[in-house]
Amino acid sequence: MRKDPLHKCLFPVAGLGTRFLPATKDIPKEMLPLIDKPIIHYGVEEAVLSGCRDIVFVTGRSKRSIEDYFDRSTELEQLLEQRGQNELRDNLVRISEIANFAYVRQSEPLGLGHAVLCGEPCLNDSHFGLILPDDVILSEKPVLGQLAEVHSERGGSVLALEEVSWEETSRYGIVEGLELGNGLFRITDLVEKPLPGEAPGRLAIIGRYLLSGSIFRHLRSAGAGVNGEIQLTDALKGLLAEEPVFGLLYKGERLDCGTKVDWLRATVKMALRDPELKEFVLDIVRKEGCLGR
Numbered sequence: 501m502r503k504d505p506l507h508k509c510l511f512p513v514a515g516l517g518t519r520f521l522p523a524t525k526d527i528p529k530e531m532l533p534l535i536d537k538p539i540i541h542y543g544v545e546e547a548v549l550s551g552c553r554d555i556v557f558v559t560g561r562s563k564r565s566i567e568d569y570f571d572r573s574t575e576l577e578q579l580l581e582q583r584g585q586n587e588l589r590d591n592l593v594r595i596s597e598i599a600n601f602a603y604v605r606q607s608e609p610l611g612l613g614h615a616v617l618c619g620e621p622c623l624n625d626s627h628f629g630l631i632l633p634d635d636v637i638l639s640e641k642p643v644l645g646q647l648a649e650v651h652s653e654r655g656g657s658v659l660a661l662e663e664v665s666w667e668e669t670s671r672y673g674i675v676e677g678l679e680l681g682n683g684l685f686r687i688t689d690l691v692e693k694p695l696p697g698e699a700p701g702r703l704a705i706i707g708r709y710l711l712s713g714s715i716f717r718h719l720r721s722a723g724a725g726v727n728g729e730i731q732l733t734d735a736l737k738g739l740l741a742e743e744p745v746f747g748l749l750y751k752g753e754r755l756d757c758g759t760k761v762d763w764l765r766a767t768v769k770m771a772l773r774d775p776e777l778k779e780f781v782l783d784i785v786r787k788e789g790c791l792g793r
């Protein structure tokens with residue numbers, strides 16, 4: 501049973517980024533650099549490599565720079581051309597050409613579920629990808645593409661899963677499911693951020709989803725919960741009562757960039773993977789006299 505390929509991917513980027521203040525007072529968290537590209541660029545590349553040609557951003561106040569980043573910058577391009585820096589110019593132009601970009605606004609940050617619901621007018625396909633760009637994932641095969649492969653064989657919705665430690669379960673949505681082999685599960689229940697000692701397992705939902713269009717109906721009926729927010733987890737619970745929802749232990753390395761410490765760790769890890777930068781990083785640490793202590 502081959503299902504339709506994936507064409508569209510939603511990026512909710514309207515959050516306040518409070519864990520990164522004051523840096524994120526006026527700069528979107530998603531535009532902070534990871535080495536030489538903003539965090540959001542990695543997620544968009546993943547979606548494109550997974551077959552998506554339409555990228556939908558749910559944006560909010562102070563997020564204009566995301567729109568500008570994925571648009572042409574004619575003045576800068578002309579200047580680079582005049583200076584003979586054509587390769588640099590071409591690289592910039594390419595950013596605006598990697599996909600079609602659309603933007604919808606979330607006027608109040610009423611939670612991830614609400615942000616996804618805001619994207620509905622732009623997502624009329626039977627299914628779509630959802631990427632939370634805080635999680636940058638390095639992998640041979642793009643993670644959203646790994647989910648799309650499961651969907652193409654089995655249909656339904658597919659969530660990327662990671663096994664976390666018992667101490668970490670309270671930071672994630674945790675699923676219960678029937679193991680189908682090769683890291684694939686048919687999800688039977690899920691619980692949002694269970695208290696320590698109350699988690700039904702260690703399989704955590706991370707920031708990659710392939711969702712059936714029916715999720716919007718469930719988001720509408722989920723209604724506002726704590727702090728007036730609409731929770732995606734509540735809608736997913738409704739969805740799995742009606743349609744198959746699978747979970748896949750994805751193959752790849754996740755670099756969480758959502759907090760100062762996580763972002764710093766991700767930056768160092770990326771630099772250590774780069775043959776040109778690795779020696780610089782080690783040299784800085786050596787000079788600071790920290791190695792070997």
Ligand code: UTP
Pocket residue numbers: 512513514515516517518519520529558606608609610611612614615632633634758
């Ligand atoms: P987070 O839970 O990371 O929240 O949202 P945040 O606002 O970005 O950061 P903190 O917790 O205040 O530091 C997960 C994803 O959902 C988006 C965020 O932009 C992020 O990509 N989001 C969250 C919205 O688009 N709207 C919301 O109302 C909430």
